Amino acid sequence: xxxxxxxxxxxxxxxxxxxMNKKIDIKFIVMLIIIALIASCSxxxxxxxxxxxxxxxxxxxxxxIYIALEEGYFEDQGVQVExxxxxxxxxxxxxxxxxxxxxxxxxxxxxxxxxxxVEENIxxxxxxxxISKGHCTYMGVxxxxxLFESGKVAGPQDFVNYSIGGNxxxxxxxxxxxxxxQAGLSLKDLNLSSIPPSSIEEALANQTxxxxxxxxxxxxxxxxxxxxxxxxxxxxxxxDYQSSVLSFGKKLMLDNRELGVKFMAGYLLGVKQFNEGQxxxxxxxxxxxxxxxxxxxxxxxxxxxxxDGHINFETFADFQxxxxxxxxxxxxxxxxxxxxxxxxxxxxxxxxxxx
Numbered sequence: 001x002x003x004x005x006x007x008x009x010x011x012x013x014x015x016x017x018x019x020m021n022k023k024i025d026i027k028f029i030v031m032l033i034i035i036a037l038i039a040s041c042s043x044x045x046x047x048x049x050x051x052x053x054x055x056x057x058x059x060x061x062x063x064x065i066y067i068a069l070e071e072g073y074f075e076d077q078g079v080q081v082e083x084x085x086x087x088x089x090x091x092x093x094x095x096x097x098x099x100x101x102x103x104x105x106x107x108x109x110x111x112x113x114x115x116x117x118v119e120e121n122i123x124x125x126x127x128x129x130x131i132s133k134g135h136c137t138y139m140g141v142x143x144x145x146x147l148f149e150s151g152k153v154a155g156p157q158d159f160v161n162y163s164i165g166g167n168x169x170x171x172x173x174x175x176x177x178x179x180x181x182q183a184g185l186s187l188k189d190l191n192l193s194s195i196p197p198s199s200i201e202e203a204l205a206n207q208t209x210x211x212x213x214x215x216x217x218x219x220x221x222x223x224x225x226x227x228x229x230x231x232x233x234x235x236x237x238x239x240d241y242q243s244s245v246l247s248f249g250k251k252l253m254l255d256n257r258e259l260g261v262k263f264m265a266g267y268l269l270g271v272k273q274f275n276e277g278q279x280x281x282x283x284x285x286x287x288x289x290x291x292x293x294x295x296x297x298x299x300x301x302x303x304x305x306x307x308d309g310h311i312n313f314e315t316f317a318d319f320q321x322x323x324x325x326x327x328x329x330x331x332x333x334x335x336x337x338x339x340x341x342x343x344x345x346x347x348x349x350x351x352x353x354x355x
Contacts, residue, residue: 049256052263054103055092056083057197058290060138060216060302061129061244062105066289067282068270077262077350087197089170096122096249103252103263108245108316109170110328117333121250124339126264129244129303130312136301137233139172139243140219141179143211144204148229153210155231156183163193165200165212169328171234171243172213174319178237187326204228217292220300241319242312244303248343257342264309264347265354271305278302309344 052074056062065081068074074081086092089106093115096104105128106112116122131138147153153162156179167173168187177187195203201218203209205227214222222228234241246267252260274282278298287294306312313335323329 050078050259051080051082052103052252052259053082053084053101055086055095055101055105057087057092057106058085059197059218060286060290060297060300062289063282063286063302064128064267064270064274064305065105066270066285067273068266070285070288071270071273073269074263074266076354077266079259079263079266081263081266093247096247099250102249104247104249106244106247107171108242108319109174110323111170112245112247113320113323113329113333113338116247116338117330121253122247123253124245124311125248125252125260125341125343126246126267126309127242127244127306127311128246129305130315131235131238131241131243132304133235133239135235135304137219137230137235138216138301138303139175140214140230140233141176141211142204142214142219142222142228143231144207144209145226145229147207147210148231156180156185159211160185160189160191162191162210163208164190165195165203165209166190166192167194168192169323169326171319172215174322175213175232175234175237177322178234179232201225201227216301216303217286217290217297220296221292224296238315238318240312240315242315245311245339246309248340252343253340260343261346261350264343265350268307268309268344268347268351271309272307274302274305275307308348310341311339313338 054065069081084095084101086095089104089109090111092101092104092106093111095101097115097119104112112124116124129138143153152158159180164176166176173187176190180186180189193209195209195212197218200212200214201222204212204222205225219230223230234243248260252263276282283294283297286292287297320329320332324332
């Protein structure tokens with residue numbers, strides 16, 4: 001009888017503890033929910049809707065982006081920018097189509113033109129770099145130093161005997177085509193080897209390739225390291241050329257155009273400071289983001305970028321004609337199809353209003 005009574009008391013205690021545990025569990029869960037709700041409403045105050053992901057290839061052409069980030073121009077507009085390292089324009093465009101990034105900066109080549117013709121939610125929105133005759137060399141052809149000094153590769157006529165770094169389409173391919181035309185040859189006469197920009201200096205230095213097109217500041221890096229010698233620049237063959245552009249994907253073109261305008265305002269403020277030239281501050285910022293010593297950046301070519309972000313559309317008519325002829329483009333694109341000036345125009349108004 002005593003045993004039964006003890007067991008009964010124990011069962012009652014167990015039942016009490018179970019009920020208490022249930023109450024504790026419920027209170028704990030409620031507490032976690034409240035904490036989560038508070039965290040989502042407070043924190044940094046940044047909304048995911050304000051995040052803009054942008055492709056980054058680590059070249060001097062990205063300088064306005066770097067400057068706007070470092071100086072807080074995007075932050076002042078309530079925009080949070082995330083850089084996504086992507087070396088190739090084709091990969092960046094694919095990521096934008098998939099919605100993984102919102103802004104692509106890169107060459108005004110066949111890839112972006114073809115994309116715009118089939119993707120209605122993607123368009124060019126601003127100048128990211130153009131080249132004029134008499135300007136410094138922002139994009140050029142480099143030859144392996146040893147091959148050049150030995151006379152084995154003295155000009156475009158010698159390129160046919162070696163593997164050449166590059167692709168068959170795009171702005172860099174167009175530059176190589178113009179260079180080869182000097183010897184009555186074309187891109188089709190070359191044995192092209194596609195090499196990532198980050199590896200191209202090493203490939204040139206060890207003669208995996210005999211020559212390739214380079215973009216600043218990689219031109220100065222390759223020359224200073226003794227990997228190559230500059231033999232031609234795009235400015236040698238064109239009077240004015242829209243070589244690089246900034247494009248928006250669906251998030252900014254369609255879903256949140258207001259955010260697109262705010263991003264553009266920050267970008268144009270970065271462009272304005274960029275166009276002050278190689279000041280101590282600008283060099284410091286570009287050095288930080290490109291991992292290039294300031295002394296190597298000094299004197300290197302920076303692209304021309306219009307303060308208002310305007311696109312010089314008419315300047316790459318010849319490039320489009322060549323791309324159609326080579327089969328890289330099915331047809332040329334019109335200016336209306338190619339770019340949307342809404343963002344630069346509205347951003348300029350926003351900047352004036354802020355001042």
